[in-house]
Amino acid sequence: MCWYCGSPINDPEPIGRSLRCQDCGKDLRSCKNCRFFQSGSRGDCRETSAEPQVDKERANFCDWFSLDKKYRVQSEGQKAEKAKSDDASRTAFDNLFK
16 A cells, blocks of 8 residues: 555556556655665664665665565455465464363
8 A cells, every 4th residue: 555645556566666656646666665664763774785765755766675565455365365374373373282
């Protein structure tokens, strides 16, 4: 989802520099959509090799950009597979105490 308005991001990765949110028009390839973005860290980025970006809301050419998984829209198949995996994990955990 877009970090600004919450609209789904359906574009395949890699996210191009010119892609914008269909609803609010904000740049999608920005620090605030990146998995390394962390407000308060050095340069607001957990990736120590990345060059600091001045505007975290604008598109950039950072080589380390990777869309944060919390912003990626999951397909129904992916949701079902994750649910199966969660159920299997829960069952395995419960079996430890039997």
